Amino acid sequence: MAADVEVERVSKIYGGFKAVDDVTLRIAKGSFVSLLGSSGAGKSTILRMISGFEFPDYGTVRIGGKDVTMLPPYSRDVNTVFQNYALFPHMSVAENVAYGLRQDGVPGDERRKRVREALEMVEMLAFAERRPNQLSGGQQQRVALARSLVKRPSVLLLDEPLGALDRKLRQQMQVELKLLQRQLGLTFVFVTHDQEEALAMSDQIAVMRHGKIEQLGGPTELYDAPATAFVAGFIGTQNFIPGQRREATQAMTSDAGTTFMAARIAGEPARNARVLGAVRPENILLSDREPVASPNRLKARVDASVMLGDTLEFVLSLPGGTHFMARVPRRGARQFAPDTEVWAHWEPEFFTLYPYEDLQGNRTGAGPA
Numbered sequence: 345m346a347a348d349v350e351v352e353r354v355s356k357i358y359g360g361f362k363a364v365d366d367v368t369l370r371i372a373k374g375s376f377v378s379l380l381g382s383s384g385a386g387k388s389t390i391l392r393m394i395s396g397f398e399f400p401d402y403g404t405v406r407i408g409g410k411d412v413t414m415l416p417p418y419s420r421d422v423n424t425v426f427q428n429y430a431l432f433p434h435m436s437v438a439e440n441v442a443y444g445l446r447q448d449g450v451p452g453d454e455r456r457k458r459v460r461e462a463l464e465m466v467e468m469l470a471f472a473e474r475r476p477n478q479l480s481g482g483q484q485q486r487v488a489l490a491r492s493l494v495k496r497p498s499v500l501l502l503d504e505p506l507g508a509l510d511r512k513l514r515q516q517m518q519v520e521l522k523l524l525q526r527q528l529g530l531t532f533v534f535v536t537h538d539q540e541e542a543l544a545m546s547d548q549i550a551v552m553r554h555g556k557i558e559q560l561g562g563p564t565e566l567y568d569a570p571a572t573a574f575v576a577g578f579i580g581t582q583n584f585i586p587g588q589r590r591e592a593t594q595a596m597t598s599d600a601g602t603t604f605m606a607a608r609i610a611g612e613p614a615r616n617a618r619v620l621g622a623v624r625p626e627n628i629l630l631s632d633r634e635p636v637a638s639p640n641r642l643k644a645r646v647d648a649s650v651m652l653g654d655t656l657e658f659v660l661s662l663p664g665g666t667h668f669m670a671r672v673p674r675r676g677a678r679q680f681a682p683d684t685e686v687w688a689h690w691e692p693e694f695f696t697l698y699p700y701e702d703l704q705g706n707r708t709g710a711g712p713a
């Protein structure tokens with residue numbers, strides 16, 4: 345599989361602070377790859393080094409096999425859609441989209457043809473003569489996209505392009521973008537801090553933390569087999585139970601003294617080491633009687649139940665006050681009133697042990713923690 349974009353051992357240091365720390369990433373031609381991480385993780389910095397708006401201190405960036413590490417943006421076959429899409433307010437939609445082609449000296453006839461095509465692609469042709477301030481946020485976003493697509497880059501870089509949109513429009517644009525990317529066979533590098541968005545759209549997701557890629561994988565792999573407790577908690581939701589790994593078995597003893605069986609152990613914590621056991625809320629079953637046949641069970645108090653549409657989420661608290669979440673399909677769900685006692689139980693196949701250190705800061709050097 346040909347790599348379209350290769351980031352090899354790239355670092356970017358701002359005044360002693362490693363914003364990007366020895367990152368290697370190969371992005372296959374025609375694939376949709378997301379950089380996912382919380383604020384300050386280094387996502388935009390990586391994108392800027394691929395686009396040429398920033399140069400790495402160490403490492404190499406290749407596009408289509410060509411070393412572009414120190415080339416300016418206009419010498420790279422990429423285009424960027426920025427979060428603040430910054431359309432020219434005094435120009436019509438069509439003029440905004442044509443702008444880049446005009447700069448490149450593309451002749452008038454061809455220019456009009458390509459602008460038309462690009463606007464058709466994002467279903468904005470009917471709005472060609474409007475000004476940006478006569479468009480909704482989502483429509484402006486599509487114009488910004490057309491403005492990038494019209495240049496026919498083989499690689500499109502998108503920095504939180506849907507960040508400004510409301511939830512409904514955002515979900516709609518996610519589907520449209522994904523279809524467009526497939527149809528045109530473009531390579532997309534997509535930055536987001538929204539894990540649902542990354543799961544919905546990507547072929548591969550790079551989960552970033554403190555300037556490094558903590559795990560690279562497909563959505564299913566990241567969700568079902570996270571490599572670290574950080575990824576486990578960042579993608580979807582987890583209940584974490586701190587405790588100690590047991591000698592000789594796939595089990596842990598919680599700080600409260602309860603033993604839990606795990607089918608999976610990630611990151612090779614030493615025997616007797618401090619660990620975090622993790623189970624997702626949707627894998628918890630609730631019962632008002634002690635489920636004696638279940639190897640993993642604990643007694644909790646119901647604090648609240650939250651209606652999430654198709655599911656019902658119970659907020660439980662454990663002795664000691666820790667919160668524990670259980671999510672059940674709403675259809676046919678039993679109700680448990682606040683302040684009642686309930687047993688939460690789950691199968692070992694849904695329980696993973698991680699080294700305790702996974703959730704501790706591993707940042708060295710100056711900068712935000």
Ligand SMILES: Nc1ncnc2c1ncn2[C@@H]1O[C@H](COP(=O)(O)OP(=O)(O)OP(=O)(O)O)[C@@H](O)[C@H]1O
Nearest residue numbers: 358363381382383384385386387388389390537712
């Ligand atoms: N020009 C700069 N000068 C100094 N520090 C910078 C510069 N650009 C970025 N940084 C720092 O580098 C780190 C990574 O920044 P970056 O913009 O890549 O984060 P991000 O993952 O895109 O975050 P966000 O989700 O908030 O956009 C941050 O701590 C940021 O403060």
Ligand SMILES: [Mg+2]
Nearest residue numbers: 387388389503
């Ligand atoms: Mg950013």
